[in-house]
Amino acid sequence: MQERSKELAAAREKLSLLSQPVTTASLFCRAAFSFLVTEALPLATTKVAIYLVYPLVAGYTAVRFYQPELFAEPACGTANNGGILYMPQLLMYEAMWWLILGVLSSIGFGSGLHSGIMFLFPFVMRVVMAVEKEGSTRLWALYNHACALQSWGSSGDGTVSLFNQLVLVWPAVILWGAGTAFGELPPYFITRAARRTGKKDDAFEKEFEDAKEATDVISRVKVWTIDFTEKHGFVGIVLLASWPNAAFDMCGMACGWLDMPLSTFLGATLLGKSLIKTTLQAIFFINVFSKNFFDSIATAFDSLDFVLPTPLELGKLLGSQRQKLIYKFELQSRMTVTELLNGASSLDADAIRDEFCKVASSCGKRAGKKWSDAAAASKASEVAARIVREWDLPSGAGDLKLDLTELSHAMSRADKKLSLGSLDPGSGSLLSPGNLWNGFIMCMVVFFFVTIIDQVAKAKQAAIDEAEIEALEAGAVGGKAKAA
Secondary structure, eight states, rough: OHHHHHHHHHHHOOOOOTOOOOHHHHHHHHHHHHHIIIIHHHHHHHHHHIIHHHHHHHHHHHHHHHOGGGGGOOOOOSSSOOOOHHHHHHHHHHHHHHHHHHHHHSTTTTOOHHHHHIIHHHHHHHEEEHHHHHTTBBBBBOOTTTTTTOOOOOTSSSSOSSHHHHHHHHHHHHHHHHHHTTTTTHHHHHHHHHHHHHOOOOHHHHHHHHHOOOSSHHHHHHHHHHHHHHHHHHHHHHHHHTTEEEEEEEEHHHHHHHHHHHHHHHHHIIIIIIIIIHHHHHHHHHHHHHHHHHHHHHHHHHGGGTTTTSOOOOHHHHHHHHHHHHHHHHHHHOOHHHHHHHSSSOHHHHHHHHHHHHGTTTTTOOEEEEEEEEHHHHHHHHHHEEEEHHOOOOTTTSSSSSHHHHTTTTTTTSSOOOOOHHHHOSSSSSSSHOOOOOOOOOOEEEEEEHHHHHHHHHHHHHHHHHHHHHHHHHHHHHHHHHHO
């Protein structure tokens, strides 16, 4: 039986969509159906669902259908704040948006989508820059608001401060952080279920044993994470969750193996990831993206050159790194088509070039129609020409300009927004920046879903293997009894 158990464990390790697609897909479907029958169906038939959830959904649907004016979007720049139910609906959608992005960022057993880099931190950057531009923190800091980042205050009203900017982005970062905390639950539940049934969790034990035998830094961090969790409990989980910890999956698995109460594990993870870590990250990015705050920091570093024998020019180095970070984030910053047009009916190649040149002042300063950095402006012109050729519809006016209809074809159906980076189809080369970025995103998405399917299939196969071992044990016991 021990030999058979080892054989089954070795076979499970080889199980994946790449090596055994039919078997893995079949196991995943069986696990999904089992979850639907044993977990989702009972939940869907509870009294809370029947007498509260379904009536609310039906009422919301009826109001949306028969009185859509109650959900009308506001007219930006006017006193019209939209329908009376626009803001409640928006707040619920906004909360779900950031929660789901947070879950996607950490649920993939180490392969989550980096939604913080793709969505959250570029959004924080846009909020900070909008505050500096408007001179006020009285603006709509909601990602999905029809008038997102438009100010309703007055310039120089004295509201611009680090704390007020933190308050603006706090709801988004905390909700995203809460999503990352919920995404850590699968490893916890899998190992806890195995512990409660008296079974071994081969994946956890194998990873732990391999980590103890290895000498690399990551393996040592994994072993230390498990020991630290077991020793310090709630406080230990909070500390481990309060920084970008790539080994936190091991913490969740260890907590499940120790049969730690869900309230303790989830509460500590929420406190660390949703409140402490994301707040520190938000403060960091506010200081980086805010020119006033960053200039103060750079000046402080430059002052060190007066006491050092060899000037390090740390302020200059930090400034250049800040520009690179802002450039990358601004290219991926999401905006509506209306925001991109900015009151114009259409954009020609020159206008699009200027939009790219404005990103982190990449083309220097503008004098009339020319930019001080001619080389950077020339590259931006090449990108703009590619964009016009790509999105100027043959059925349109053929005027080499992009209007609202043509640009709408470039927006994502997920958030109904686009970015400057997503407009660029690339130069035609497989190694062009646009193709590399799109390929990177596609690989992340594919890897994320493949990892989820593989892990669920392995968990289902583990349950089947345990049943086989239990049947062998029962047969052995029965055979001994019959022989006696």
